[in-house]
Amino acid sequence: MKILIVEDEQSLADDLVTYLASEGNICEPAYDYFTAEDKLAAFHYDIVLLDINLPDGNGLQLLHQMREHEPPPGVLIISARDSLDDKLKGLDLGADDYLTKPFHLAEVNARVKALGRRRLFGGKTEIRYHEISIDPESGTARVNEQQPELTRKEFALLQYFVTNQNRVMTKEAIAEHLWGDYMEMAGNFDFIYTHIKNLRRKLTDAGANDYIRTVYGMGYKWSDE
Structure with a gap:
């Protein structure tokens, strides 16, 4: 948060x-x-x-x-x-x-x-999205019975996507949420692409579907459409 x-x-x-x-x-x-x-x-x-x-x-x-x-x-x-x-x-x-x-x-x-x-x-201790479950208390996620090894930033990114599902999130909004004031020190947003790529790989390797959609010219969206 x-x-x-x-x-x-x-x-x-x-x-x-x-x-x-x-x-x-x-x-x-x-x-x-x-x-x-x-x-x-x-x-x-x-x-x-x-x-x-x-x-x-x-x-x-x-x-x-x-x-x-x-x-x-x-x-x-x-x-x-x-x-x-x-x-x-x-x-x-x-x-x-x-x-x-x-x-x-x-x-x-x-x-x-x-x-x-x-x-x-909504008061839940666990967030579920199809085969993915997120435990905010422990900072861990599971795909069915597997637990991918996510970094803190990757977990925060996953949680941010799922709690804002079906909304287009700009790179600026993602950077602001994950880094706060420090995002202003970044010369570009290449690091956002790196974190998204790593999160996508770890989730799919654990058996999840790929829900991260690239919305060209705008940003990213978490959706099963």
Whole structure:
């Protein structure tokens, strides 16, 4: 999943980025309101961890803006404010969950995983597409009874395709989802072709049909048509 962490306490934001990235997520920090606003306008995120009390703005205003995105990201509010009014206001504005500081990183990770299952996979712990099954918790996939050895990026790419099946995904959208801000450092998108080629080979070698379609001049689509 691609996660934006909006937190003005830089050490905490960096700890969250490191911990959640170690779980296979793409994580980006935003240490202030305006940086978060810029990132939310430029990129799509699956989940946003949102501090309400920012030095240069109110996190609830960001939450209001996020509700206008299509599709909107899942939002977990993380804040030192523990009053009932703040919680209710955040939930009324569309937040999915609320966690009061201080908290353990493992608890944040558990909330993020649960939120990801609800938002992306309808609460399912396993995603199935014909003969392919995907386990987001373990980061593994199976083709019938075989388990292809996928890299983290290949697994993320597979999950991204399956959860966006029948939609044309541009190379730019794929790069943004898998690499976040770092995609801007790439001179071209040849690495996308390499990852797609490797994913296609590993899945078909394990016995899967080839569902990755090239849409010339546009990008790629996962479809059985």
